[in-house]
Amino acid sequence: MTAALVAGLLAGYGIAIPVGAVATYLVSLTARTSLRTGICAALGVATGDGLYALVATLGGSALAAALRPVLVPLRWACALVLAALAVRGAVTAVRRYRDHRLATARSTPPPPSPARAYLALLGITLLNPTTVIYFAALVLGTRATGPVHPLDQGVFVLAAFAASASWQLLLAGGGALLGRVLTGPRGRLVTALVSSGVILALGVRMLV
Template identity: 55%
Template sequence: MSGAFLGGLVAGYGVAIPVGAIAILILGLSARTSFRVGAAAALAVATADGLYAALAAFGGAGLAGIIAPVAGPLRVVAAVVLLGLAAHGLWRTWSAHRSRLAPSAPAGRGLGTPGRAYAALLGLTLLNPATVLYFAALVLGRRDAVAPGAVDAALFVAGVFVASASWQLLLAGGGTVVGRALASPRGRLVTGLVSSALIAALAMATLLSS
């Protein structure tokens, strides 16, 4: 398996696994309507993740000549950003677990068709600027970011999309059964810890490659 594709898979799961408002909306849509509607919403989230990953990967390629002289320091900065995101996710997960508060989800009215669900979830997910920061830090932190190839960038984006789509479709397919487990305080704690651990591991790999 290509290293770029594998890296995309890890990055995609790192950003997709936490159960928040969007995940709960997907679960609710699937439970109240049908799997088709939930799947459309799931693929919309994966599309947004893929678009942000493409922006970071191919944008990084265009800036290769500029960042080459400072690639080492940039990898350190990228690692610090990733560690900060991991720490923030861990703090948010632990705070929510202690307070026993579930993340609020949009009401989801008027999303009873696959087309409407896809458009709405795509827009909601694209409104999260932290996602592009996450992928930009990953791309700049990779050793080959100073000389990326179009094929590697495409494989990275494909890995992100596959990871995000598989997780979101699992949520849609699980419906109320899996939804109760993942949306419970224990479920949110576990998924938040897993995500933070993945992001921290990516940060350490970035530091070790510098």
């Protein structure tokens, strides 16, 4: 059980720690909204990782093989979603900045609710087929050494979820601190545009 716990933690951190477009969006979302929204978004990412770890444990090899024919369309879909998020973030930031300069008292669009943020990040994470292939490779490598007890499989999945959740929550906390530091309209505009540029670049990189 200890070996499964360590393996799950390492697997969860291995897929979560590399800072990509989703992590960048999570930080910028928390900076623009609130820590509560960021926490829900972070748990959305972790839930996606945990679900893929569960699916890979139950039948990862079959699913990985089934996804290979549609790997390119899924990658395009994920890249398009990230590009849409980047464009929307940039347009919204510019619009809010102009609204603040033209009429400070004018109301701005409400930020996404915590539930909406959770579902959005969960959906983006599930669009990434690399995650299930990653977990499937780990699970198959473990099973090659011998049979795995169902309890160990459960520990592996929970540990992978916990590792991913802890890292995503750390990113959300960093976004909350960033939001407190950059509270001015110009600071929010700059960080939103930089974040949108990074997200767009990472989305394009997925297609290269």
